[in-house]
Amino acid sequence: MAEQPVLSIKNLKTYFYLEERVVKAVDGVSLDVYKGRITAIVGGSGSGKSVMSLSILDLVDNPGKIIGGEIWLNGVNIRDLREKQLLKIRGKEISMIFQEPISSMNPVLKVKSHLFEVIRTHKRAISNKEAVRLCRDVLVRVGLRNTDQIMESYPFELSGGMCQRVMVALGLLAQPQILIADEPTSSLDLTTQAAILEELMRLKNAGMAIVLITHDLGVVAQMADDVYVLKDGKIVDSGTVYDVFESPRHEYTKALLAAIF
């Protein structure tokens, strides 16, 4: 690929320092993410997928620590940045759709407050009226109607699918270049899943770089351009989606694919 990656991770290591041992959740991961492509990260539960995605935005909590590696975003190694500078990148350059939308939102805040928090962090100068208009636009873009009613709702008042859409809307609000989606459709119905995936496809076609973290090989086969297979914190296989599905190199990938029916 001649094009430069928008996000390039080199030898990233995130370890958890527990009392009696060290857990190497991410152990030397390198990967590239390109504009207008969907990069899927596949692995079983406990393979380090989610910790890796949290590490990109430096969101790993104690006792976890990023102990090495580089994360290059548009020619800047964001591992060198301070917390204050990172705040400007989170949500604006790289944003994230978290797993389990209902528990990822603050249960005592309305949807409106969640959306406003993003706006106030990244676009301070605009008026309240303008902000409301922005929120409505983004909610319509992710396929929600009744936007006024949704903005006045609390997360628990929405269905799983609606909540996931609000989550996507939150991720899109500051128009990021890169969207990291951690299991965006597990626990959703087939039909709702189809609608959310359609939405991600549309974003990709509009030029966004998407990192899709999932254990569902169906989602990967249908959506991804590039695939990385993660096992015990290490990348064991990678390539285009056709490479990985049709000529898997690692035994683990072969085992994963053999289990499909």
Place this chain on the structure above:
Amino acid sequence: MGESMNLFEIKNIYKCYNKKEKPKIYAVYNTNLTIRKGEILGLVGESGCGKSTLGKLLLKLEQPSRGRIMFNQRDITDYSFNQMRKIRNSMQMIFQGNANAFNPYFTVEQIISEPLNNYSHESKEKKREKIISMLEQVGLNQTYLTRYGHEMSGGQRQRVGIARALILHPEFVVCDEAVSSIDYAMKNQILTLLTDLKQQFGLTYLFISHDIAAVNKLCDRVVVMYLGNIVEIIPTINSNVQHPYTKALLAATLIPNPRKREKNRVLFKDTEELKIPEKGCVFQNRCLYTREVCQTEQPALAPKTSEHYIACHFYHNH
């Protein structure tokens, strides 16, 4: 097919949860279904469509608001708790969400001995023997006897759930989402296990799932439900499906092959209104083919062939 081949027959079953409020909301609406002896009947549909409620109605864990339930030619609709207790050892359920289906203070031995304590008066040693042989049949061993629910992985808990359901050698088992939320390798193992156990014990299953691939692999017939109504009954969910909702489900299924990408994955109108319409077809608000008659008349479940039933006014011309 003779009458005696039917294990379950349910006739015009309704289940309504908010009796006092209006409008009434039905989880199951005017449903007729027979389950034949020895078959694996699949039940698919999205969350909140009444799948689990239907399963619970069969076992009388829920009392139907209207309609009759026949089990082995006996009308069990009005059976009392004690009457049900006598026949309940022949019908069991593998519950959804296996993490919450066990008492957290119980060890595996206690979990599995619970049904035995209710129905058999054997010695402790005899029971223990039975439990161990059951555990081995589901691919675990006696080292698991002293474990608690939280000390096991999802797949292991699922197996314990299966062992608990089968320990009394029932005739009929409701498997409520027995393979959802576990990964592919484990799913394959559990499906093989269910098939083996079925052959060994001559079981009849109602297999509730939203996993179309698993349902196709396992089931003899599949019932498709939408908002409390049966919209289609078909041997397998494949290109023969006729109802627009089943077509939408099939299109939304993700095929794990990058060369077979679905271009048109969304074959339904997206609405947030998921209530049963007051009259007409249940799927009218999301159907791509809705016409006037769909808003006024509810289509009956009509046979296309002897094994294929569809509830749609226009199934022959879209």
